[in-house]
Amino acid sequence: MKNRRRIYEGKAKILYEGPEPGTLIQFFKDDATAFNKKKHEVVDGKGVLNNRISEHIFNHLNRMGIPTHFIRRLNMREQLIKEVEIIPL
Known part of the structure; x- marks a missing residue:
């Protein structure tokens, strides 16, 4: 992960630039949050x-x-995914 460009980081995942155009690497974190991030814990194995x-x-x-x-x-912990545009709900 050291040489990858970080695109986005959320509560549960980090997205990195993929190996080819139009792809991303999705990394699953062990972080767990509750009450709008007021409570935070690391749960070993959650990302896996x-x-x-x-x-x-x-x-x-x-x-x-x-x-x-x-x-x-x-x-x-990681998936190769297609870069897509999220449809707002």
Whole structure:
């Protein structure tokens, strides 16, 4: 992660520039927050678990023919994803 350009950091994930144009690396953090960030803890393994759950859900959606941003899991904490524009809800 040292040589990667950080694009965004949120409560649970960090997005880094990907290896190819149009891709990002999504890193899952162990941070847990509550009450609008007033309470913060680090839960060992949370990022690993969230990465695996995310991989499972997006693989299932892709098998059903629903396109997603997910390309593949890189390791226990990171995924390679397509850079997309978020649709505001």
